[in-house]
Amino acid sequence: MAKDKKKSAMISHGIAAQNRKGRFDYSIKETVEAGIVLKGPEVKSLRLGRATITEAYAGEREGEIWLFNVYIPEYQGGVLSRFEPRAPRKLLLHNKQIDKLLGEVKKSGYTLVPLDIHFNDRGVAKVTIGLGEGRKNADKxxxxxxxxxxxxKARLMRARG
Incomplete structure (x- = not known):
């Protein structure tokens, strides 16, 4: 019976963490879905929906794109393997995608903004990265x-019938 409760709280498909402020602070020009390298307990913690990516950012390290400052708390399910909650995590992209994104960052001054972490239909963790340009206060x-x-407008249309 306890296992049934635990299973229902886990997310097998859908959004595990979302960065709502990212879409507000940046005007997103393009989005890319990337895989993320995680350890077993990190995936279990993500499935519980306890991750935070509001302060996260993506950047280049050694010619690859990494995700920095993502908070994934330790899984408390009796696992002996410990991990750093804010460790940099490698993103899995094709070389053409990496070259295109890094070229836009260097050429046009865009920023790589992590928008959400979700699980696809196969149950694999993915990160949606947005290529964004910072908004000014007037734009906000x-x-x-x-x-x-x-x-x-939606409220008025509902009231009219």
């Missing part, structure tokens, strides 16, 4: 006003 105010207008 415009985004807030647009979001409020869309909410009010």
């Amino acid at each position: 105010r415009h985004a807030i006003a647009e979001r409020d207008w869309q909410r009010d």
Whole structure:
């Protein structure tokens, strides 16, 4: 019976962690889905949905793209293997994708923003990386006003029937 409760709390498909502030602070030009190198207990902790990526960022190290400052807490399920919760984690991308992303970062000054960590249909952990450009405060105010207008418009349409 205890196993059934534990299984229902785990996420096999869907979003494990989301960076909502990333879409607000940056205007995302393009997104790329990348695999992530994880250890067993990290995957179990991710399936419980306890990861945080609001302060995370992606960058280059030795010609590859890595994810820095992602917080994945230790899994408390009796596993002896310990890991660093904020350790850098390697992203799995094709060489063409890496060259394209790093070229855009160097040429146009874009930033690689992790938008979410999710599990695909096969149960494999993936990271959505956005190629974003920082927004100014006026742009952020415009985004807030647009979001409020869309909410009010939907409310009015529902009221009309």
